[in-house]
Amino acid sequence: MLRLKVLGVIVEYNPFHNGHYYHLQKAKELINPDYTVAVMSGNFVQRGEPAIIDKFSRTEIALKKGIDIVFELPFLYSIQDANGFALGSIGVLDRTNVVTDLVFGSESSDIKTLDLISEVIFNQPEEYKNLLKKFLKEGHSFPNARKYALLDYFENKIDKEKILIIEKSNDILGLEYLKALKSYNSKIIPHTIKRQGANYNDEDFKGIFSSATAIRKLWKEKKYELIKQSVPKETYEIIMREEKLGKAPIFLKDFEISLLSYLRTLDRDNIKGIFGVNEGIEQRIIEAAKETASIEEFYSLVKAKRFTYTRIKRTLLNIYFKIESDLINQMNKNGPQYLRVLGFNEKGQELLSIMKKKVNYPIITTPSNYISIIKNIEKDVKNKRKEWKLNKELYFKSIEYDFKATNVYSLYYKNKEYSKYELDKKIQIIRG
Secondary structure (H helix, E strand, C coil): CCCCCCEEEEEEECCCHHHHHHHHHHHHHHCCCEEEEEEEEEEECCCCCCCCCCCHHHHHHHHHCCCCEEECCCCCCCCHHHHHHHHHHHHHHHCCCCCCCEEEECCCCCHHHHHHHHHHHHHHHHHHHHHHHHHCCCCCHHHHHHHHHHHHHHHCCCHHHHHHCCCCCHHHHHHHHHHHHHHCCCCCCEEEEEECCCCCCCCCCHHHHHHHHHHHHHCCCCHHHHHHHHHHHHHHHHHHHHHHHHHCCCHHHHHHHHHHHHHCCCHHHHCCCCCCCCCHHHHHHHHHHHCCCCCCHHHHCCCCCCCCCHHHHHHHHCCCCCCCEHHHHHHHHCCCEEEEEEEECCCHHHHHHHHHHEEECEECCHHHHHHHHHHHHHHHHHHCCCCCCHHHHHHHHHHHHHHHHHHHHCCCCCHHHHHCCCCHHHCCEEEE
């Protein structure tokens, strides 16, 4: 029997734009896969913000544009830094036991240099560790301390410009994907293609290849004709439908009062042990919440040399959802404990049938059955029918955080008919 080729991609699709479609098409040309699966952030994304449109609508678009199965990246990974985000995403793809190839976009498209750097970061040679400690002690943010440490470590070995590729958003993520593949000892083969169009954080309209950041800004400004130029027809139709239904767009600004009012009820002792709360950031957060009623001004007050805006945003979500460091450390050590399917098409349904015979972690297609799934697994183990590898405690904690994230997110729909509790357990799987 011929070995299946299954392409995996890691996405947010916030929202799905022409650059994403270009990447998907080029990835398929490169791999010529039998099936294509995506692992996608849920209702909160890696930059520490709510997604502009919910995960169910983004899944619908993904299926229309050529993805066969969409898996949800568990919430506890989706709002982490590049390291945690990659550990979760690669973990989902690896634990399907069917994905053969990963294709990611990067600014450099230099897989050789990225892999060389990832080896150093993964293996942590003593010289590199000492350099990293030195730059962290000088007060640099972790991304900058790592950059300076790598520059010194590779001095006279690799051209400086090659090392500086890690300043770019997608190259940074690519580096972490390669490191995560090593962490899981994965057989998935990584590939990269050059990112097309505007830079990730570019807010300016750049025609058909405008960034997701620019498109979100256009949506806020209601510049629909420009949005239409920047996204596929299916994306435009669905985001307009969701806006008409009162379910989109959702911006970080919408969370302003609830986030700041919650912070004003806390003191430093309340947030000890929360993931990301260290290096004195807790005092800056508590004080800044008292000084402003603007979320953007809050971030500027907390901002410091070692605290980037994205780190502050992610830390704020950790505080809001009471996510403790011990839990994240355990999640990152053990990896994802389930494969939550948000949607599939006919081909995806075929692949799921193949996967079910191969996986050692539960595939969840009906989240309301998450407790009975464990009961069935316990019967399998007791009767020695199948070997399962999941950590039951982490399974429950992780999926319950997914539910909490959706419950909070849905409160910000303008049409409160769609804000009913436990949407994750009510909405049927999306079929393409």
